[in-house]
Amino acid sequence: MKKTNAGKKYAIFFCQQIDKNQDVNRRSIEKEFGPQIRFFPIPCSGRIEPLHLMRAIESGADKVYVVTCPEGACRYREGNIRARKRLLYTQNLIEEIGLERGMLELIRLKAGNNYTVDKLTRELLG
Amino acid sequence: MAHKYHILTSPTPARFKPITKAGIIAWEEGCLKCARCVKKDCVYKVYEKRSLDSRQMLDSLDTACMDCFRCVQNCPNRLIQKSINPLYKALGDNYWTPEIIENIWNQAENGRVPVSGGGYHGPFSGPGFDAMWTDMSEIVRPTRDGIHGREYISTTVDLGRKLMSLEFDSGGKLISSPPPLVEIPLPVIFDVLPWSPGGKGINLAFLEAARNTRTFAVIHQADFMTDMDEYVPNIILFADDDVLKLSKEMIRRLKIIELPDSGNVMAIQEHLKKINPALVIFIRFRLSRNASVRAAALAKEGAEVIHLTANENGMGKAEDPLFIKDRIRQIHSHLIEAGLRDEVTLIGSGGVAMAEHVAKLVICGADAVAVDIPLLVAMECRVCRRCTEGISCPVDLENIDYAWGASRIRNLISGWHNQLLEVMGAMGIREIRRMRGEMGRAMFFEELEKEIFSGMGIKGLINGK
Incomplete structure (x- = not known):
C-alpha cells in the first residue's frame, strides 16, 4: 500500500460471482490490513442499495468500492446495471451533504479476465 | 422415582446475524405500482420490519425471510428473486457442512431439536457416521407416558x-x-x-x-x-x-x-x-x-x-x-x-x-x-x-x-x-x-x-x- 493510503479505511462490496473462492482468497489481505479493510461479499452487485453505501461511510470508511461483473455477464442479467444506477444516485446524495463523490467508486471488471479478490484489492489499493 | 435429568434452556439470541441459506434479490426499478403490493402480503411482515445491520451489512430481508416464495411467485413483474446465498455455501468444509453448522446455531439459540418437515430426500447413506443406521424398531407407537414424560430413560x-x-x-x-x-x-x-x-x-x-x-x-x-x-x-x-x-x-x-x-x-x-x-x-x-x-x-x-x-x-x-x-x-x-x-x-x-x-x-x-x-x-x-x-x-x-x-x-x-x-x-x-x-x-x-x-x-x- 502506498504511504498516502496509510491509515485509510476501505469498504469493498463485491459480487461473489467474480471469484467463487473469495472466502479463501481474501484471507491474505485480511491478515495484512486487519480492520483497515472490510469486505462485504454480496450474491449479486444488484443487491447493493444506497443505504448500504451510506452506512459504510457512516461507519467510518474513507473509500467505498463496489465491484461488479463485466457488462452483459451478470448472472441475474441486469444486476450490475442496477448497481451502477444506485451508486450514481448515492453519489449525488453524498455530494448534496458536502462529501466528495469520489468516496464511492464503481469498479466494473473487464470481460474475459479471471479475477481473484486478493489481486483485485491489491490493484485497487496499489 | 429418581430425580430426572433435565437441562434448563433459555433463548439466547446470536450477537451476529446468522448466514442464511437463501437471499432475496429485489429489483426496485420497474415496479408497476400495483394497488396491493406482494410485499404487503408477507405473512412474516419481512418487508415492513426491514432493517440493515450495518456491522455486517446484512439486510433483515435475508435473515428474517422464511423462504415461502409467496412474494417471488406473486409479483406480476417478477421483480423479486431468491437465490442460494454463496456465503452459506462457503461455510465450513466437506465434513462440517453448512447444514450441520446451521443446525447447531439453531439449537444453541433456542434449545429445540431440529425438525425437518419436508420429508427426507436422501441420500440414505454417506461417508463416516452416515454409513450407519440405528435400529428404530420400537418407534411403532408413542409410549404411553412419553419418553420426555414419566418414562425414565437414563443417560448416566x-x-x-x-x-x-x-x-x-x-x-x-x-x-x-x-x-x-x-x-x-x-x-x-x-x-x-x-x-x-x-x-x-x-x-x-x-x-x-x-x-x-x-x-x-x-x-x-x-x-x-x-x-x-x-x-x-x-x-x-x-x-x-x-x-x-x-x-x-x-x-x-x-x-x-x-x-x-x-x-x-x-x-x-x-x-x-x-x-x-x-x-x-x-x-x-x-x-x-x-x-x-x-x-x-x-x-x-x-x-x-x-x-x-x-x-x-x-x-x-x-x-x-x-x-x-x-x-x-x-x-x-x-x-x-x-x-x-x-x-x-x-x-x-x-x-x-x-x-x-x-x-x-x-x-x-x-x-x-x-x-x-x-x-x-x-x-x-x-x-x-x-x-x-x-x-x-x-x-x-x-x-x-x-x-x-x-x-x-x-x-x-x-x-x-x-x-x-x-x-x-x-x-x-x-x-x-x-x-x-x-x-x-x-x-x-x-x-x-x-x-x-x-x-x-x-x-x-x-x-x-
Whole structure:
C-alpha cells in the first residue's frame, strides 16, 4: 500500500460471482490490513442499495468500492446495471451533504479476465 | 422415582446475524405500482420490519425471510428473486457442512431439536457416521407416558475402572476396594479445541456450561487460571505440560486428570493416585492402526479411562484410513476378546458434529463422547478457521461474554440430550450403559453392501456350482 493510503479505511462490496473462492482468497489481505479493510461479499452487485453505501461511510470508511461483473455477464442479467444506477444516485446524495463523490467508486471488471479478490484489492489499493 | 435429568434452556439470541441459506434479490426499478403490493402480503411482515445491520451489512430481508416464495411467485413483474446465498455455501468444509453448522446455531439459540418437515430426500447413506443406521424398531407407537414424560430413560454413565468381582473375607466383610468412579448424567464431556481464537471467555463458557449440565470440561494445564478456581469440580485437567508442576493441593482438589499417553504413563498414574486416591485418571491418545493393541495393554496394566481422539474430521493419524466409528468398534471388539472391556471406560472424540453421532459412537463401543467444535459453533463460530491463520475472528469470539456462551452451549446440549432420548426411545433402550457396543442394533452400510454384492461376478457361486 502506498504511504498516502496509510491509515485509510476501505469498504469493498463485491459480487461473489467474480471469484467463487473469495472466502479463501481474501484471507491474505485480511491478515495484512486487519480492520483497515472490510469486505462485504454480496450474491449479486444488484443487491447493493444506497443505504448500504451510506452506512459504510457512516461507519467510518474513507473509500467505498463496489465491484461488479463485466457488462452483459451478470448472472441475474441486469444486476450490475442496477448497481451502477444506485451508486450514481448515492453519489449525488453524498455530494448534496458536502462529501466528495469520489468516496464511492464503481469498479466494473473487464470481460474475459479471471479475477481473484486478493489481486483485485491489491490493484485497487496499489 | 429418581430425580430426572433435565437441562434448563433459555433463548439466547446470536450477537451476529446468522448466514442464511437463501437471499432475496429485489429489483426496485420497474415496479408497476400495483394497488396491493406482494410485499404487503408477507405473512412474516419481512418487508415492513426491514432493517440493515450495518456491522455486517446484512439486510433483515435475508435473515428474517422464511423462504415461502409467496412474494417471488406473486409479483406480476417478477421483480423479486431468491437465490442460494454463496456465503452459506462457503461455510465450513466437506465434513462440517453448512447444514450441520446451521443446525447447531439453531439449537444453541433456542434449545429445540431440529425438525425437518419436508420429508427426507436422501441420500440414505454417506461417508463416516452416515454409513450407519440405528435400529428404530420400537418407534411403532408413542409410549404411553412419553419418553420426555414419566418414562425414565437414563443417560448416566460412570467414568472409571470397574471391578469384575467382589471379594469377601470369611466373616463376610468386603475386602476388595472399589476404584473411584465419576458419574455424569449425559455421556458427553467437553474437549479441548483443535483451534480457536484467543481470549479466556471461551474456556470460561465451557466450564460454566459444564457446571450447569453437570459434566466436565477438559482444560489444558497451561490454560488453567486462578479465575477458574471455582470450576475445579468440573475440570478435567489435561496435564500435557508437566504433571510434576502440579501442586499437591491441586491434585487433591481435582476429580479427574488426563494424561497424554507415554511409556511411563502408568507410573505417573500411580504417583498421582498416591497423592489423591479418589482421583480418576484419563489416558489420552490418537487413534491409529495399533490403537486396539495399545488400549488392551493399558487396560491390562490398570488404566481407568482411555480417551481416544481423532482429528476434527473423525480420522486418526495420517496413515490410519479408518473413520473413528470403525476404529472404536475395532478397539471395543478387541477388548472384549481380551476379556478386558468391562474393566475400562472408553471415551471417543473427534468429528462428533451432531447428536446422532453421540448415539452412534456409543453403539460402536464408546462409553462416552468428548465434543469440541460444536461447542464453538454454538457460540457462532463459522468454522472458517481464520484464527488458525492469525486473522481476526469474523464473529469476535475473542471477546465473548462467558455467561452468554455458556447459555448457548447449554441450549445445544439440551437439544442433544433430547435427541439422544429420541434415539434410545426408538431403539427401546432405557439405559445408555446398555446401549454401549450394541452393534447388533445398528446396520453398517459398507458391511451390508459387501454381504450382498461381494459374491457377484464370482464364478461358481450361482446355483452352488
